[in-house]
Amino acid sequence: MAENRLLDVVDVHQSYGEERVLEGISFEMDRQDVKVLVGPSGSGKSTMLRCINRLTDIDEGEIALDGESIYDMNQNDLRRQVGMVFQDFNLFAHLTALENVTLGLKRVRDMSEPDAVEKAARQLESVGLREQANSYPAELSGGQKQRVGIARALAMDPKLMLFDEPTSALDPELIGEVLEVMRDLAEEGMTMLVVTHEMGFARQAATDVLFLEDGELVEQGPPDQLFEAPEQDRTRDFLGRLTSLHGDQ
Amino acid sequence: MDSVFLSAQPLGDWEFVWQQRQFFVEGTRIAVELTFYSIVLGFILGLPAGVVEAYGGPYSKGVVRPVGVAIRGTPILVIIAITYFAFGVSPAFLAATLALGVRSAAYQSQIFRGAIESVEGGQMEAARAVGLSKLDAIRHVVLPQALRRSVPGFQNEFTIVLKDTSIAYAIGVAELLKRSYDLFSLQTSAALEVFLAASLIYFVLTFSVNRGIEVLNDRVAIPGGNY
Numbered sequence: 001m002a003e004n005r006l007l008d009v010v011d012v013h014q015s016y017g018e019e020r021v022l023e024g025i026s027f028e029m030d031r032q033d034v035k036v037l038v039g040p041s042g043s044g045k046s047t048m049l050r051c052i053n054r055l056t057d058i059d060e061g062e063i064a065l066d067g068e069s070i071y072d073m074n075q076n077d078l079r080r081q082v083g084m085v086f087q088d089f090n091l092f093a094h095l096t097a098l099e100n101v102t103l104g105l106k107r108v109r110d111m112s113e114p115d116a117v118e119k120a121a122r123q124l125e126s127v128g129l130r131e132q133a134n135s136y137p138a139e140l141s142g143g144q145k146q147r148v149g150i151a152r153a154l155a156m157d158p159k160l161m162l163f164d165e166p167t168s169a170l171d172p173e174l175i176g177e178v179l180e181v182m183r184d185l186a187e188e189g190m191t192m193l194v195v196t197h198e199m200g201f202a203r204q205a206a207t208d209v210l211f212l213e214d215g216e217l218v219e220q221g222p223p224d225q226l227f228e229a230p231e232q233d234r235t236r237d238f239l240g241r242l243t244s245l246h247g248d249q
Numbered sequence: 250m251d252s253v254f255l256s257a258q259p260l261g262d263w264e265f266v267w268q269q270r271q272f273f274v275e276g277t278r279i280a281v282e283l284t285f286y287s288i289v290l291g292f293i294l295g296l297p298a299g300v301v302e303a304y305g306g307p308y309s310k311g312v313v314r315p316v317g318v319a320i321r322g323t324p325i326l327v328i329i330a331i332t333y334f335a336f337g338v339s340p341a342f343l344a345a346t347l348a349l350g351v352r353s354a355a356y357q358s359q360i361f362r363g364a365i366e367s368v369e370g371g372q373m374e375a376a377r378a379v380g381l382s383k384l385d386a387i388r389h390v391v392l393p394q395a396l397r398r399s400v401p402g403f404q405n406e407f408t409i410v411l412k413d414t415s416i417a418y419a420i421g422v423a424e425l426l427k428r429s430y431d432l433f434s435l436q437t438s439a440a441l442e443v444f445l446a447a448s449l450i451y452f453v454l455t456f457s458v459n460r461g462i463e464v465l466n467d468r469v470a471i472p473g474g475n476y
Contacts (some may be wrong), residue, residue: 080380088373094393094471104379138473
């Protein structure tokens with residue numbers, strides 16, 4: 001059990017100045033888990049993700065990757081092991097799709113140029129973007145950009161992938177291609193922590209769904225249980241509001 | 250009668266300017282050299298200063314900022330005088346280059362700071378998330394974009410430095426304007442012609458460099474624009 005454990009989040013508190021964002025969050029992830037964080041905006045979902053690769057520091061509590069506190073690890077080393085995909089893609093605007101992927105390989109993993117290019121090309125191919133390798137971000141569609149973003153993170157061979165609302169900035173017709181890549185990734189056994197409003201993805205791909213509200217983890221469980229028979233009233237209210245907004249998915 | 254009048258004026262004034270063209274060429278060369286070295290020095294000092302102003306900690310900012318404000322707030326004539334007379338830098342050409350260069354650094358630091366701050370925060374964040382150190386992120390992600398965005402700012406900066414090289418005349422550097430004064434005292438009737446000629450030279454220099462900067466700007470543009 002212990003050696004299958006990848007991530008421990010223990011009683012994490014976080015605040016921006018006076019504003020308390022996370023108020024004692026605890027959960028854990030085993031290897032190959034796909035956990036989806038849902039909850040109203042401002043509930044602390046994105047902050048929770050950002051704490052795990054230390055883009056945001058926590059006030060209290062403990063986060064451990066592979067049994068080691070992330071605060072005992074070299075920061076850049078931690079980030080190499082934890083891939084992150086952003087809502088706004090954040091592709092390096094002055095670099096081609098290929099160069100977006102090779103930069104980290106060369107600068108962080110010290111790979112030679114030919115090795116980095118070869119690996120990056122394979123990674124782009126795996127997200128269906130072989131043709132676009134030499135395109136610049138501004139020349140790509142939103143869905144293509146996000147797939148480059150995923151390839152960029154995957155190329156570092158992370159142990160854990162964090163997705164921060166990866167489809168929220170996309171036109172509806174482009175969401176599918178990104179979710180498909182994510183579903184493939186989940187099937188290949190990647191450990192993933194995903195913040196998303198795509199309940200369809202949560203149902204299909206998640207091992208667990210975590211419902212956050214006001215900085216607290218209200219409830220967690222397998223998607224069937226959480227969506228069909230939530231134990232907490234707050235979860236039910238939230239799901240009810242979602243359904244009335246989006247229709248039943 | 251006519252011939253007597255003409256003989257009192259051995260040369261037409263434009264003819265006088267043409268005859269002295271070598272003198273203008275030499276003055277132009279000095280003005281261009283002063284401008285070039287000052288801009289280069291300004292770049293070497295101004296780029297790190299801009300990076301510090303954008304990313305520095307309280308201490309490094311605490312030094313760089315006030316120094317920049319002080320330099321930008323001091324008239325160039327005073328900076329040149331201090332360099333030459335107080336610090337005793339010589340020859341005068343070197344003193345003028347240092348003074349103009351340091352002042353240009355103070356201006357350029359603001360071009361770079363503005364350009365760096367215009368690069369979306371997500372770029373730095375994504376670079377850090379991949380595992381790049383802050384320095385590597387600045388060097389490989391932020392600066393390549395910021396430098397591109399700073400190119401148009403050099404149209405102003407170049408024009409300012411070029412025209413301010415004329416102040417070097419205060420410490421005896423024989424640049425273009427100083428020479429115009431000398432020529433005009435040689436043939437006072439040619440004042441207008443001499444200064445028009447000097448202005449034309451300044452204009453041609455400014456115009457061509459500004460065009461050059463526009464070409465450079467197009468050349469380094471990111472394909473598809475910034476997204």
